[in-house]
Amino acid sequence: MRYTLGSLFSGIGGLEMGLEMTGRFETVWQSEVDPFCQSILERNFVKAKQLGDINEINEHEIEAVDVICGGFPCQDVSTAGRGAGLDGERTGLFFRAMQIVSEIKPSCVILENVTGLLTKGFERVLGAFQEIGYDVEWNCVSAQSVGYPHKRERIFIIAYPAGVRLPGPWTLGKPVNSEKNLYREAGRLVDAVQRSALPFLCTEHDGVDRDTSVAIMKALGNAVVPDAAKVAGERALEVLDFRSK
Numbered sequence: 001m002r003y004t005l006g007s008l009f010s011g012i013g014g015l016e017m018g019l020e021m022t023g024r025f026e027t028v029w030q031s032e033v034d035p036f037c038q039s040i041l042e043r044n045f046v047k048a049k050q051l052g053d054i055n056e057i058n059e060h061e062i063e064a065v066d067v068i069c070g071g072f073p074c075q076d077v078s079t080a081g082r083g084a085g086l087d088g089e090r091t092g093l094f095f096r097a098m099q100i101v102s103e104i105k106p107s108c109v110i111l112e113n114v115t116g117l118l119t120k121g122f123e124r125v126l127g128a129f130q131e132i133g134y135d136v137e138w139n140c141v142s143a144q145s146v147g148y149p150h151k152r153e154r155i156f157i158i159a160y161p162a163g164v165r166l167p168g169p170w171t172l173g174k175p176v177n178s179e180k181n182l183y184r185e186a187g188r189l190v191d192a193v194q195r196s197a198l199p200f201l202c203t204e205h206d207g208v209d210r211d212t213s214v215a216i217m218k219a220l221g222n223a224v225v226p227d228a229a230k231v232a233g234e235r236a237l238e239v240l241d242f243r244s245k
Contacts, residue, residue: 003024009032034218069111073091110236115155140154145228
């Protein structure tokens with residue numbers, strides 16, 4: 001059985017790409033405000049309807065879907081941010097997403113964010129789901145746990161109507177032995193320098209103008225690792241299949 005998927009804060013589609021990798025999700029619509037990312041979505045998800053800015057969506061007119069997913073903005077809970085948490089202008093868009101979830105009432109919600117969310121307002125995330133009748137489970141999945149040489153640890157949240165209880169833990173991929181890998185996770189200082197330098201790489205001498213280079217690096221920096229999203233998707237399928245029996 002296949003399930004329909006709607007995506008908020010779509011970025012370049014890494015989350016829905018990972019879910020589609022399970023072979024059982026079909027992306028019906030996406031919402032993204034960044035013009036560069038929109039162009040990527042239009043190219044890679046040709047059948048999906050593009051809804052644009054989440055703040056301009058009329059949730060009463062959105063097509064109902066089985067699953068809503070989204071990697072809501074992390075800037076206000078990230079260690080690199082100012083710590084505004086869910087009261088921040090960007091991460092606070094979580095509550096706008098919840099308005100849409102409350103209206104559509106999907107069978108499952110899959111959200112992604114940085115692990116800093118756990119100490120900067122996570123109890124409010126749980127409370128928001130409880131208010132609309134959803135139970136929540138979550139797990140931290142790193143890129144390393146699904147076969148990549150870098151950590152990029154993220155929290156994946158799966159919410160579903162209250163009353164569903166699934167046994168057993170999530171199944172994660174086999175961790176990479178970094179000692180046997182040619183690559184290493186950059187230290188914080190080195191990583192910061194590299195992040196500052198990246199927008200100036202692959203520019204004019206490679207036929208890419210600087211503005212496009214910056215847009216590419218920003219999009220990649222915010223993207224969800226598809227293989228990590230697939231782990232969450234496989235767990236969500238357990239919920240969906242259980243409910244469909």
